[in-house]
Amino acid sequence: MKILVCISKTPDTTTKIAFTEGNTKLDENGVQWIINPYDEWYSLVKAIELKEKDASVTIHLITVGGADTEPIIRKALALGGDEAIRVNNNSNDSFIVAQEIAAIAKEGSYDLILTGKETIDYNSASIGSMLCALLDQNFISAAVKLDLNGNTLQVVREIDGGEETGELNFPAIISCQKGMAEQRIPNMRGIMAARTKPLKVVEASVTNATTHIKNFELPPAKSGVKLIDPDNMDELVRLLKEEAKVI
Amino acid sequence: MVLIYIDQDEQEIKKASFEAISYGATIAKQLGTTAEALLLGTVKNNLADLGKWGANKVHHVNNIVLNSFDARVNATVVAETAKSLGATVLIFAHNLNGRAIAPAVAVKLGAGIVTGACALPKTDAGFVVTKTVFSGKAFASIEISTPIKVISINQNSFGTVISDAIATVHELAVAVPSSTLKITSVHKIQGEVPLTEASLVVSGGRGLKGPEHWGVLLDLAKALGASTACSRPVSDADWRPHHEHVGQTGIQIAPNLYIAIGISGAIQHLAGVNRSKTIVVINKDGEAPFFKAADYGVVGDAFEVVPALTAAILKSKSNA
Numbered sequence: 332m333k334i335l336v337c338i339s340k341t342p343d344t345t346t347k348i349a350f351t352e353g354n355t356k357l358d359e360n361g362v363q364w365i366i367n368p369y370d371e372w373y374s375l376v377k378a379i380e381l382k383e384k385d386a387s388v389t390i391h392l393i394t395v396g397g398a399d400t401e402p403i404i405r406k407a408l409a410l411g412g413d414e415a416i417r418v419n420n421n422s423n424d425s426f427i428v429a430q431e432i433a434a435i436a437k438e439g440s441y442d443l444i445l446t447g448k449e450t451i452d453y454n455s456a457s458i459g460s461m462l463c464a465l466l467d468q469n470f471i472s473a474a475v476k477l478d479l480n481g482n483t484l485q486v487v488r489e490i491d492g493g494e495e496t497g498e499l500n501f502p503a504i505i506s507c508q509k510g511m512a513e514q515r516i517p518n519m520r521g522i523m524a525a526r527t528k529p530l531k532v533v534e535a536s537v538t539n540a541t542t543h544i545k546n547f548e549l550p551p552a553k554s555g556v557k558l559i560d561p562d563n564m565d566e567l568v569r570l571l572k573e574e575a576k577v578i
Numbered sequence: 579m580v581l582i583y584i585d586q587d588e589q590e591i592k593k594a595s596f597e598a599i600s601y602g603a604t605i606a607k608q609l610g611t612t613a614e615a616l617l618l619g620t621v622k623n624n625l626a627d628l629g630k631w632g633a634n635k636v637h638h639v640n641n642i643v644l645n646s647f648d649a650r651v652n653a654t655v656v657a658e659t660a661k662s663l664g665a666t667v668l669i670f671a672h673n674l675n676g677r678a679i680a681p682a683v684a685v686k687l688g689a690g691i692v693t694g695a696c697a698l699p700k701t702d703a704g705f706v707v708t709k710t711v712f713s714g715k716a717f718a719s720i721e722i723s724t725p726i727k728v729i730s731i732n733q734n735s736f737g738t739v740i741s742d743a744i745a746t747v748h749e750l751a752v753a754v755p756s757s758t759l760k761i762t763s764v765h766k767i768q769g770e771v772p773l774t775e776a777s778l779v780v781s782g783g784r785g786l787k788g789p790e791h792w793g794v795l796l797d798l799a800k801a802l803g804a805s806t807a808c809s810r811p812v813s814d815a816d817w818r819p820h821h822e823h824v825g826q827t828g829i830q831i832a833p834n835l836y837i838a839i840g841i842s843g844a845i846q847h848l849a850g851v852n853r854s855k856t857i858v859v860i861n862k863d864g865e866a867p868f869f870k871a872a873d874y875g876v877v878g879d880a881f882e883v884v885p886a887l888t889a890a891i892l893k894s895k896s897n898a
């Protein structure tokens with residue numbers, strides 16, 4: 332079985348967000364880049380778990396991004412990918428990214444494509460769904476569990492207020508979130524091995540952006556917390572009723 | 579024409595879809611066109627009633643097969659219908675089903691998409707949609723440059739606009755591709771409002787010290803009629819079920835009121851709750867970072883403050 336795991340790069344979760352160039356660009360000064368947590372903790376580790384159960388599984392990584400994504404993809408190789416492809420396209424238009432991934436996916440005929448639920452920077456939650464349309468394959472979004480039973484995939488996905496279990500066959504696209512797998516730390520052997528694992532660079536082929544970021548804005552700062560005496564909860568109730576009007 | 583996708587679950591229209599209709603209807607007015615809703619499958623609701631939220635017409639693909647959700651099938655049917663009706667703007671709720679199909683529909687229509695919008699688009703020059711990015715730490719204004727535009731709207735960010743209008747209902751015959759996905763079971767958390775739909779949320783962190791101490795929090799939630807949530811270490815330790823975990827790696831919510839009890843306010847936690855309209859923080863440490871993101875704060879021991887707050891709420895309710 333061939334699994335394609337989509338890996339994206341995002342600012343570390345503790346990054347203080349600031350913008351430059353007239354609020355049109357993220358200020359990358361001092362930003363630590365990490366593998367998008369959903370891709371690392373859930374999709375990639377799930378692929379590794381499947382490989383641990385069945386040695387014939389191969390794990391292929393794909394990232395769409397500039398040369399600066401290579402440390403991220405090396406880390407993903409260190410965790411357990413077998414080989415990686417980087418499509419040299421810096422676009423952050425989801426439609427472009429999805430088309431680049433779809434082109435690779437068509438060539439490689441993968442049985443399973445795993446994505447994260449969303450990236451934690453642009454929070455688009457789009458790539459998996461777009462691949463569903465581009466490849467005309469089944470898509471399960473926000474999956475919390477995946478089991479393999481012969482050729483049948485059993486996938487549990489989050490629905491509003493609960494979970495739904497479905498059965499489907501290969502090929503399929505699954506977007507992964509918490510519950511899929513447990514986070515792992517790369518070990519020394521993995522890090523050494525990653526240095527020599529194949530990382531192929533493919534030139535960009537899609538350029539027709541459908542969206543453009545005009546500018547960013549930070550939310551207005553909270554005007555400051557109103558502290559209430561712990562012995563006067565009637566006052567808090569009054570404020571919630573009369574001032575905030577939320578109860 | 580603005581086409582709004584109506585999401586259903588067990589033959590009930592989802593709350594998020596009513597908000598999506600009001601949002602779409604407001605955009606339709608802005609553009610001087612009609613707002614039309616699209617429902618796949620059968621529901622118990624009266625479809626003409628969708629006029630109340632602003633739909634002029636409801637298109638109904640009355641095929642029972644569509645009652646179970648298959649992203650591939652639903653996206654195909656929605657895209658085909660949008661094409662044949664000539665929709666120029668498509669609106670989805672940014673709930674779980676909306677997220678699963680809106681981008682696929684956009685691809686099928688060659689349309690640009692903005693997911694997780696939090697305000698009306700600006701349509702005076704171009705078509706610019708504002709959304710939250712960096713897990714709520716910032717906003718981005720994004721221009722869609724394609725003839726057809728797709729937007730999914732964040733829940734609880736627009737609200738509903740209600741009138742007495744009624745919609746006309748049109749039955750549509752659309753070819754439905756066969757599904758190769760078999761839904762084998764559905765598990766619903768009984769009796770609770772789903773966190774993403776809740777307007778009041780009471781949430782607990784490690785400060786509550788253990789699952790056996792959750793009673794004070796549950797009493798408060800009950801008094802308010804609120805849903806319950808928790809921080810990640812709490813669900814990781816199995817003090818509370820995983821579906822209650824909010825934050826960057828959990829559920830992102832935007833209720834009217836979020837009460838955080840014994841939660842320090844780590845940036846990853848805030849990422850899931852910072853779109854809440856009003857935040858109350860109860861923490862015994864006045865230096866806890868959460869106070870910086872709060873509207874109201876109580877510095878004190880949760881085990882004393884929370885029961886007192888519950889009592890005050892019950893008292894104010896009995897006086898009302």
Ligand SMILES: Cc1cc2nc3c(=O)[nH]c(=O)nc-3n(C[C@H](O)[C@H](O)[C@H](O)COP(=O)(O)OP(=O)(O)OC[C@H]3O[C@@H](n4cnc5c(N)ncnc54)[C@H](O)[C@@H]3O)c2cc1C
Binds near residue numbers: 823879
């Ligand atoms: C990549 C990444 C992603 C993450 N994602 C999430 C996420 O999605 N959601 C999330 O919540 N966390 C997430 N975290 C973890 C996050 O960084 C914090 O560790 C976590 O939110 C802390 O949980 P807490 O506030 O419950 O516990 P603590 O930080 O231990 O805070 C407990 C608080 O309780 C107070 N307290 C103690 N006793 C009392 C009392 N008797 N009365 C009142 N107050 C009391 C203390 O003063 C303290 O402020 C993530 C971390 C990483 C690295």
Ligand SMILES: Nc1ncnc2c1ncn2[C@@H]1O[C@H](COP(=O)(O)O)[C@@H](O)[C@H]1O
Binds near residue numbers: 340367369453454
């Ligand atoms: N540039 C990219 N390269 C490879 N995969 C990506 C890229 N951007 C997003 N993805 C994948 O798509 C998922 C959802 O991302 P998004 O739709 O951008 O929120 C991520 O978790 C990744 O698995």
